[in-house]
Amino acid sequence: MRGGTVAVVGGSIAGCAFAAAAARAGADEVVVLERTRGRLADRGLGLCVHDERAAELTAAGTLPAGITAHRLERRRWVVRDPGAETGAGRGAGDGGRLVWEQPFPFHSYHWGLLWRGLRAATPESVVYRQGATVTGVTGGGDGAVLRLAGGAVERYDLAVGADGYRSVVREALCPGARPHYAGYVCWRGNLDAARQAAAGDADPFPEAVTTVCFPGGSCVIYRIPGPDGPRVNWVLYAAPPQDGRLRLDDPTSFPPGALTQELSTHLRALLEREFPAYWGRVLALTDPADTFVQPIYDLETTWNAGGRLLLAGDAATVVRPHNTSGAAKALQDAAAFAAAWRRADSWDGLLRDYREARGAAGRELVALARRLGRAQVERTPPWPAMTPAEVAAWWQTQLAGAPGIGGRAMTP
Known part of the structure; x- marks a missing residue:
């Protein structure tokens, strides 16, 4: 199929990948509508992509070669060891007691550089x-209509929703x-x-992800490349403060630089109470401008395509970050979109093919992330009392037959 006009609502990772796929497939016009006016490249979050997914996506053309990444090889699960810290002194030696180690064949990225x-x-x-x-969208058999802030109305043959958690395209389709x-939050x-x-x-383990385990939460810490050199990225999951002052009706309630004094105090107390001393000191070095809190959400949709509307990335399924699959999933969506376009002889055929290729994949990711969460x-085990074999068995129980985290291989 060739020709037609495509609007991509949202211009971040999924949006760029879908716009490139549509343009290369032969669309007459591709327009990306990104609401942010500032520099998206300034976003400093870290993310990881499984080595096998990266190879598949590079071969499919949705992950460009040459983007700076940091190689990771293993994941170390550690717990606080007060006895060891008493005599260890100040240094990485008080980094906790290792309870399990597993292979971790991933590369980490800086969101902005990716x-x-x-x-x-x-x-x-x-x-x-x-x-x-874009403030509103409607779709039907003859195309999609987009309403923009300020009153403008634009018409396209297809509208792709790559607009994340609060997708206006998803609201039109579902x-x-x-x-x-x-029920819990993510500190980043x-x-x-x-x-x-x-x-x-x-850092004695620059090639490793360190997971700090404690009652009621966990934290992953790993290296990422940065615009000015390597950075330490961390993601901490725990219950929010119970004083009732934290709004939990918006996935981006407290963006970088917006932490209140109460939230900063809560985080500092959590690090001092639950973390190995070394890792608590490392995280405490994070500038307030590089720290934020995000309530954890999830969502699976009934439809990801129909009526000349199509959902991509987080707009289609909101997956808790435990899967380490967000970027890979968005790029896999784009690869499936490109493949569906090549096979289709009509817009209905394109939407049907994409729906069949990516609907179940999104629901599987949501289910796995809920188990991991x-x-x-929510129900953390007694990590300090467990043997490595018991932790490995606990991990397999979480996977429940899934081959691992990072997303599954795409169906040819």
Whole structure:
């Protein structure tokens, strides 16, 4: 199928990948409508992509080669060991007691650098409009209609919703579908890796993800590349403060730099109470401007395509981050979209093929992430008392037959 006009609502990772796929497939016009006016490349979050998924996505053309990444090889699960810390002194030696170690064949990325690579790989024919806020969408058999802030109305043959958690395209396709609060929050932060030495020693495990385990939560810590050198990225899952002052009706309630004094105090107390001393000191070095709190949500939709509307990435399924699959899932969606376009002889055929290829995949990711969240946050096991064999068995119980985290291979 060739020709037609495509609007991509949202211009981040999924949006760039879908715009490039549509342009290369032969669409006459591809327009990206991104509401943010600022520099998306400034977003400093870390993310990981499984080595096998990265190879598949590079071969499919949705993950450009050459984007800076940091190689990870293993995951270390540690618990606080007060006895060891008493005599260890200040240094990485008080980094906790290892309870289990597993292979972790992933590469980590800086969100902004990954987006920059995807944006640079987008064909020049794509029109990328920032500051364009879509307020409403309707779709039907003859096309999609977009209403923009300010009153403008634009018509396209297809509208792709790559607009994340609060997708207006999802609202048009699946009215009333809303992400559901999981009962806990995610603290995120990152810091210059050179500052890590101030916590006692240089990182003794730069190729490893360290998972700090404690009652009622867990935290993953790993290196990512940064615009000015390596950074330490961390993601901490735990219950929120119970004082009732934290709003939990918005997935981005407290963006970077917006932490209140009460939230900062709560985080500091959590680090001092539950973390191995070394890792508590490392995380405490994070600047407030690089720290934020995100309530954890999830959502699976009944439909991801229909009526000239199509959902991509987080707009289609909101998956708790435990899966380490968010970026890979968005890029796999784009690869499936490109493959469906090549096979289709009509818009209905394109939507049907995409729906069949990616609907079940999204629901599987949501289900796995819920199991991981229950086991690693909501109903944590007695990690300090468990043997490595018991932790390995506990992990397999969470997977429940899934081959691992990071997303499954795409169906050829």
